[in-house]
Amino acid sequence: MLSRTADHLYWLARYLERAETVARMLEAEQQLAMLPRPAESAERSRRATLMALGAHEFYDTRAPGATGDVLDFLAFDREYPDSIVSCISRARENARAVRGSIASEVWETINATWLEMRTFERRKGAERSRNLFEFVRQRSHMIRGVHVVAMLRDEAYHFLRIGSFLERADGTLRLLDARSSSTAADQGAIDPHEWTVLLRTLSAFEAYRKLFRGAVTPQRVAEMFILRPDVPRSLRRCMVEVRDNLHAVVSSTSAETERRAGALQAALEFGRAEELLPPLLPAYLTDKIEQLTLIGDGIARDFLVSEAVA
């Protein structure tokens, strides 16, 4: 497969997954806004969401100080490259560039999603984001479903999968990061509702109930999303998928990237829940996000950026 095609496929998958992550984060924010809590803590929580997405600097150039319209910003700002609308546009641009390499039904589903985003954009005020997050989540499910059933298990498929799982791993860590830093700032006064909301927005509340008895605690939530191999969005699960798909496309230059992915997976497999205690969690998350970034850079170097003359 052409390196450029692999690059487009990989980013297509990443942007779709990123749109879903942002939608899930904003959905959590929307739910939290309905809890009875002081204005400062709502403010802190929105700020934590911005920080976790790395969007705070851009946002501050827009609306210094107040965070009242964070939702609208992260959903609809076309100039912010990682807003939902930008992610979907970028996913669609990448899909358009390789529409010959993905099943037509995959392309049509992405294109239809992009077209429908505009009906949301045309709405005014609070109406704008009504049902948006659910819409993005459902479209994401649909696109995933279509490519799983319609695409040949060839390189195109594996590069899509690598992009999806790397981005999902990153998204899960950032969602945890937003909650842990926001509650840590509340002087340790942990609000179990915040973590319940997080579970719900990650479609994992019911799974939590099956796995653990009793109250929702930050440590168990972290354990669930980082160490458990059976939780579909967990870092460990995502790394298993990244490795499997990476293994299917190995090239003569990709040994170091495979080693890195393997090392991270091993660390998770033999990791202990004690590493995830609330005081340790923020640093742990930062470290793992960095490791994912290095793996992403390696994939770009080994497969996607073509050398001048090989």
Place this chain on the structure above:
Amino acid sequence: MKGAWDEMIGADGRARAHCREYSDWLLAQGMDRLEAKSAEADALFHRFGITFAVYGQAEGTERLIPFDVVPRVLPQEEWLLLEAGLKQRVGALNAFIADVYDAQDILRAGVIPAEQVLCNSQYRPEVQGVAVPQRIYAHIAGVDVIRAADGRFLVLEDNLRVPSGVSYMLENRRMMMRLFPELFVRCQVAPVEHYPEVLLANLCSVAPRGVDHPTVVLMTPGAYNSAYFEHAFLAQQMGIELVEGQDMFVRDDILYMRTTRGPQRVDVIYRRVDDDFLDPLTFRADSTLGCPGLMAAYRAGNVTIANAVGTGIADDKSIYPYVPEMIRFYLGQEPLIDNVPTRVLRRPDDLAYTLAHLEELVVKEVHGAGGYGMLIGPMASKDEIAAFRARIIADPARYIAQPTLALSTCPTLVNAGLAPRHIDLRPFVLSGKDTTIVPGGLTRVALREGSLVVNSSQGGGTKDTWVLEQGAPERLDA
């Protein structure tokens, strides 16, 4: 325009024999059903992304080429005539290009003035003497055919460089089958969907000598090109890579593409990039769309480029008037389909006649394309004619003139209901080891009342084109 031939309705006001089956069906449809189907087609084309971006407009403004739900129907016997005439014509054109870049017999015989070929901006001295497989240059030709008031077909233009539109032929058919499945049960319409298969076989047949299983790629200028949809579509339908110039490189006169598993050799390029942009080392140095060294690999015979470099010499409007002569010269046959009678304004008597009759004639710039640089006398104002007259006098050799032809019409769904609109036809002729034409082509329609300009850049739309597998069924009441 008065006196135009209608494709569906005869002079007696009744449907032509081959159209009766369809016309009975059409008349039984309510306008609202047709309009609803037409709206459904638009929504589907948007969803499939069969659109092109409009430059300089805000993101999200992608346009559709308007699609008309009423097909253009050709009876089998007319198609057989067209098919034979087009094969003959494209055969002669390929022989001409091969001759120009080789022995130049036709110039030495004085059939075409040598300076008109050798001083033409479309002549490429870079490929003089370079042999190509099977002596085929125009592997894919889109020949624009019109039907005059007397019902005869005439060739208006040959497109031999990077003709486009075939994806619309295929997608229009797919859309019609989706919208009106019942029609295809009633009417025996020849299928077109095998075009990509035939195209791929054709491209494989012109691979460099000794390559048994050639790697064929489709080269596109990229996702921002207005025909990008077609490039991606054809590559997908053929199952070949869609490459850009940056995806390829040349080493030791061999062309490779960069893949996730390292370099892979390329044998045949179906290119949708103009000559000028193919190779910055040979043509425009500022081209970022091309691949440096491609022409060296080509000259060494290590890669086939389809269409070959230099085909523009045969579809230039200043060469067009000589095509019937080419058919006689190379094939020793009389043309089965005529040219539109054309005056060449470099000739003093043709110039004098033209200047005296500008109000009736169509005058075209020889290097113009897409309906630009053209005067349609009967539609033009006095000022426009005066301005064009001055341009002609300044440089007569740049123009040719033709009578204003009443292009045939076909019923078309417009705001006021069904009304006749002028159409043309672009069949696609594939030349390689064999010459093949998928029955039909792209029918373009001028949607504005009275307009003769069918180009999509000037408000033209498209229709499905039906070639019926057999003559009209015998009917007792006919």
